[in-house]
Amino acid sequence: MRDNNLKTIRFKISDYVVYISFIGIFILFSIILFDRGFLSGQNLLNITRQTAMISLMAIGTTFVLSAGEIDLSIGSIVALSALVTAISLRINLNMWLAILAGLSIGASIGFINGIIVTKIRVPSFLITLGTMTIVAGLARWITNLEAVPVTNDTFNYIFGNGKVVGIPILLIWTLVFLIIGQIFLKKTSFGRRVLSTGGNKISSLFTGINVDRIKIAVFIISGLSASFAGILYTGRLEGARYTLGQADLLLVIAAVIIGGTRLSGGKGTCVGSVVGSLIMGMIANGLVLMNLNIALQMVFRGLIIIIAVSFSLRERKRS
Amino acid sequence: MSIMKDPVLEMVNISKSFSTVEVLHNVDFTLGIGEIHGLVGQNGAGKSTLMKILNGVERKDSGKIKIFGKEQEYNSPIQAREKGISMIFQEFSLVSSLTVSQNIFLTQESHNIFGLLKDAEIERNTVKILKELDVENIDPKEYVENLSTGSQQIVEIAKALSHEPKILIMDEPTASLSSHEIESLFKVMNKLKKRGISIIFVSHYLREIFKICDRVTILRDGNKVLEEKILNTNLKEVIVKMTGKDQEFQVSRRKSQIDRSKPPLLEVNDLEVGNVVKGISFKVWHGEVFGIAGLLGSGRSEIINTIFGVHKKSKGEIIIDKKRVSINSTSDAIREGLAIVPEDRREQGLIIDFSIKENLLFSMINKILSFIFINDKKATKITNDYIKKFNIKAAGFWQVVKFLSGGNQQKVVVAKSLMTESKILLLDDPTFGIDIQAKNEIMNIISDFVESGNGVIFISSEFDEMVSYCDRILVLKKGKIDSIVDCCKEENISKEMLLEKIQ
Numbered sequence: 128m129r130d131n132n133l134k135t136i137r138f139k140i141s142d143y144v145v146y147i148s149f150i151g152i153f154i155l156f157s158i159i160l161f162d163r164g165f166l167s168g169q170n171l172l173n174i175t176r177q178t179a180m181i182s183l184m185a186i187g188t189t190f191v192l193s194a195g196e197i198d199l200s201i202g203s204i205v206a207l208s209a210l211v212t213a214i215s216l217r218i219n220l221n222m223w224l225a226i227l228a229g230l231s232i233g234a235s236i237g238f239i240n241g242i243i244v245t246k247i248r249v250p251s252f253l254i255t256l257g258t259m260t261i262v263a264g265l266a267r268w269i270t271n272l273e274a275v276p277v278t279n280d281t282f283n284y285i286f287g288n289g290k291v292v293g294i295p296i297l298l299i300w301t302l303v304f305l306i307i308g309q310i311f312l313k314k315t316s317f318g319r320r321v322l323s324t325g326g327n328k329i330s331s332l333f334t335g336i337n338v339d340r341i342k343i344a345v346f347i348i349s350g351l352s353a354s355f356a357g358i359l360y361t362g363r364l365e366g367a368r369y370t371l372g373q374a375d376l377l378l379v380i381a382a383v384i385i386g387g388t389r390l391s392g393g394k395g396t397c398v399g400s401v402v403g404s405l406i407m408g409m410i411a412n413g414l415v416l417m418n419l420n421i422a423l424q425m426v427f428r429g430l431i432i433i434i435a436v437s438f439s440l441r442e443r444k445r446s
Numbered sequence: 447m448s449i450m451k452d453p454v455l456e457m458v459n460i461s462k463s464f465s466t467v468e469v470l471h472n473v474d475f476t477l478g479i480g481e482i483h484g485l486v487g488q489n490g491a492g493k494s495t496l497m498k499i500l501n502g503v504e505r506k507d508s509g510k511i512k513i514f515g516k517e518q519e520y521n522s523p524i525q526a527r528e529k530g531i532s533m534i535f536q537e538f539s540l541v542s543s544l545t546v547s548q549n550i551f552l553t554q555e556s557h558n559i560f561g562l563l564k565d566a567e568i569e570r571n572t573v574k575i576l577k578e579l580d581v582e583n584i585d586p587k588e589y590v591e592n593l594s595t596g597s598q599q600i601v602e603i604a605k606a607l608s609h610e611p612k613i614l615i616m617d618e619p620t621a622s623l624s625s626h627e628i629e630s631l632f633k634v635m636n637k638l639k640k641r642g643i644s645i646i647f648v649s650h651y652l653r654e655i656f657k658i659c660d661r662v663t664i665l666r667d668g669n670k671v672l673e674e675k676i677l678n679t680n681l682k683e684v685i686v687k688m689t690g691k692d693q694e695f696q697v698s699r700r701k702s703q704i705d706r707s708k709p710p711l712l713e714v715n716d717l718e719v720g721n722v723v724k725g726i727s728f729k730v731w732h733g734e735v736f737g738i739a740g741l742l743g744s745g746r747s748e749i750i751n752t753i754f755g756v757h758k759k760s761k762g763e764i765i766i767d768k769k770r771v772s773i774n775s776t777s778d779a780i781r782e783g784l785a786i787v788p789e790d791r792r793e794q795g796l797i798i799d800f801s802i803k804e805n806l807l808f809s810m811i812n813k814i815l816s817f818i819f820i821n822d823k824k825a826t827k828i829t830n831d832y833i834k835k836f837n838i839k840a841a842g843f844w845q846v847v848k849f850l851s852g853g854n855q856q857k858v859v860v861a862k863s864l865m866t867e868s869k870i871l872l873l874d875d876p877t878f879g880i881d882i883q884a885k886n887e888i889m890n891i892i893s894d895f896v897e898s899g900n901g902v903i904f905i906s907s908e909f910d911e912m913v914s915y916c917d918r919i920l921v922l923k924k925g926k927i928d929s930i931v932d933c934c935k936e937e938n939i940s941k942e943m944l945l946e947k948i949q
Contacts, residue, residue, distance in 0.1 A: 315562060322544060323541045327541040394543045
């Protein structure tokens with residue numbers, strides 16, 4: 128154990144890139160957007176509320192990327208699940224059944240993604256690009272592009288605008304899923320198998336891990352997390368629309384990568400992904416406070432994401 | 447052959463064909479308790495197939511496998527493991543993004559009452575396993591990707607041991623280890639032997655077989671040609687049996703007197719690359735093979751990669767034929783008449799999924815271009831010429847190089863580098879992991895290249911090869927020149943001497 132002590136002392140900056148970036152951006156915005164109320168309690172809670180869905184999808188995506196795959200269909204799953212839930216509520220289905228209906232959408236699309244990727248052996252990038260389009264089409268089709276309002280107040284409270292001892296319920300949902308996700312990834316043999324599959328598929332196979340089953344499972348997790356994000360969108364906006372989740376894919380993947388999950392698999396952290404999502408949320412919020420028009424916001428958001436992702440990947444490569 | 451009492455393993459009359467080609471023909475193989483048994487043969491002799499059958503990766507066409515006298519049938523590595531057989535692969539099978547202990551106990555983790563993992567416990571058990579092997583410098587919490595190859599190999603063994611095997615198959619375990627690491631590996635192997643674990647040791651390095659093994663089995667073209675106690679045979683006999691010919695083992699060449707009063711072909715002055723190498727100066731004359739000897743990580747590969755424009759030099763100048771050249775990219779290097787056979791032929795030397803012709807295409811582009819179009823017929827002709835000239839064993843120019851043996855792949859790389867009409871060839875361990883015959887052929891091609899007045903810089907992990915092949919050898923120690931020895935003048939320079947110098 129000669130060099131043991133050395134190793135524990137050695138501070139690996141690469142493991143902390145996401146936290147350092149978070150603090151850096153936070154301080155920067157606090158200074159330049161101080162007069163515009165960036166630091167107000169209301170605004171900060173707003174950010175966590177707006178980021179909840181991104182965080183949730185980021186947790187699901189952490190599993191997929193850790194297993195060495197990618198799921199591009201999450202944005203579309205958000206819309207379809209949200210609409211199915213909202214329609215179920217409109218026909219007065221029991222609230223919990225409506226939620227179940229929404230979640231089953233994500234689970235089954237995830238399952239289909241997983242089956243095609245593992246059994247027909249097509250790269251997940253292509254398959255989920257396909258399902259993304261199919262699901263987006265379905266979401267447009269079932270409502271004929273119309274929005275579906277939700278009038279069930281209990282639903283809107285639990286999954287959207289409620290508060291528990293002053294804390295927005297969306298923040299609570301985020302924390303619940305964060306804790307579950309992190310424990311599953313780091314503390315269960317399932318999580319270990321996910322990381323191992325992404326780290327070295329062949330050796331995992333030879334060690335006796337059912338690699339295909341693990342991959343199918345992570346796609347289901349990813350689909351479920353996107354569905355739940357859809358349900359939260361529905362609750363918060365008191366209705367669903369086919370456009371929900373449309374712009375989220377890039378934010379989610381960027382958040383997860385900045386958070387420290389490896390794009391090629393084998394390494395992942397849900398905590399990092401959620402902090403990465405908060406960075407995305409802060410940036411979006413900051414750009415709004417700067418009073419930029421929507422077009423410019425998009426341009427800047429894209430730019431900042433490219434800079435942030437390149438920076439964090441570079442920093443990690445260096446170590 | 448001696449009949450052993452109580453063998454752990456008997457493989458009897460094993461045959462195996464792939465489509466119509468028979469790769470194993472009624473092969474017998476026996477292994478005693480606590481025995482280290484060397485399995486040797488040239489590429490394509492059938493050793494890998496035999497071991498894959500034993501490990502359950504491939505299925506035998508006929509024959510029997512008995513373990514402790516009982517016939518066993520299984521058809522996956524996992525089932526083989528249950529029968530007490532574990533294999534350590536040539537390419538490491540560890541998950542580099544997990545820690546040492548997470549790897550060793552992958553799928554055998556301990557859980558608490560909530561079903562959560564207890565990493566502390568597997569870390570303790572890892573320390574225990576490593577201690578039994580007298581290994582103390584591996585931290586169970588370290589990520590495998592941060593370990594040296596030698597340590598990874600030990601972890602690989604520890605992983606296999608966590609399944610408590612009776613039979614351990616090691617496929618070329620020393621291939622990427624430094625001599626120091628090989629020593630520690632051998633210590634571990636002897637430890638296992640004392641615990642009654644039987645080891646099958648597959649290696650190209652025959653000297654290692656004589657150092658560590660109790661018995662040796664030799665395969666040639668799918669047949670067993672020798673099974674003998676190591677004490678009753680010798681290197682010469684093993685080589686003859688392996689190749690089927692009385693072949694010169696040493697690669698060597700006729701060294702001719704070099705006139706050092708003439709200007710050198712290549713001159714490197716005060717080369718510095720980052721903090722890896724510093725103050726490197728040397729000259730290579732026409733018709734000379736100049737060796738660079740050093741341990742892995744001494745900076746030997748960095749020197750030639752920098753000359754070839756892969757890395758940026760921080761300082762220094764390169765002079766070719768009295769002209770100071772500036773090489774900032776690999777295409778600059780090729781223009782100046784340099785060519786390289788890189789260290790990793792599969793990654794750096796070849797496009798593994800392309801055919802032989804496609805691999806050679808870019809190197810011959812100037813010869814086959816008419817206006818902007820590629821003359822395909824001419825390309826095929828040139829490829830066929832090289833296949834013939836270099837004796838590349840392939841079904842044709844269209845064969846994908848992935849399916850060639852290591853030696854033949856290397857010949858394609860050498861063909862590629864010589865095709866560009868270069869005058870200085872940089873060789874980074876060109877004979878690594880290839881069989882003797884291919885090795886001889888490759889070195890002969892290079893000898894011809896040198897004799898026509900060109901220069902070669904040669905790196906090899908086999909030092910006896912360097913001593914017999916090079917005119918002079920630069921001894922590199924931690925990125926700095928220790929000395930330059932003249933192999934022609936210093937009569938008694940030996941492998942051992944070189945090994946001592948670089949430590």
